[in-house]
Amino acid sequence: MAVRLRLQLRGQRLVISIHLSCFLWTVFSLSQNVGLPHSLRRESENSYGGRWKYLTFINQILQTLLFGICVIADFVLMFIPAKKKSVSARLLTPRDFIFSVLVFPVGLFVAVMFWTLYAYDRELVYPKELDEINPAWLNHTMHTTILPLLLIELVTCPHKYLSKLKGMIGLSIFGTSYLTWILWVNYASGIxxxxxxxxxGILEKAVFFMISYLVMVGFYLLGEHLTKLLWGDFQKCKK
Structure with a gap:
């Protein structure tokens, strides 16, 4: 019993260390993105909607929020065992929702879509002029290191998934809200x-948006499948 307890504590400490490291990294990368002087930003970033126009920035916010919740939950579960039940209800549920419905599919989409367009024609997503403004390492914190963070969280602890219907509805609400937002930004500012x-063109945009949505749905299903492979069926929430 004592040996099992020690091993359990070591595992908890390891999880806390991982989550704390990820949280500090996301805070650092987000602060570096936000802290870059506006005078150095391209015109569109200083205009209507600011950084909130970009899914990359929103994804950084979501990842920081996720790991912040993970750290709080880990510390409470380790140092205040009597609060486990209330923490599970108040923190683990939103943690699992944010990871499964938002952070995993959106983060994977941001990385894959960015580097796919970059490889095809970087001017479509990251013009060369930005190389003189954003250092290469900052670009990678926004579009590359988000991938290992997703994988780390995937294997560090299990996440309960909603039913497919509820998960799709949550992802669809997010996707529709973001699409409505960027359409409004264009309507209000022409940007x-x-x-x-x-x-x-209009038809091409519609096709692009539809493909983007289907890709995110695919990534959501991928996250659910990988979670099932790593942690088993018992981690999936019942309908």
């Missing part, structure tokens, strides 16, 4: 958040 939207 498209991404250069690729400037070169697409």
């Amino acid at each position: 498209w958040a991404y250069p690729v939207l400037e070169v697409l």
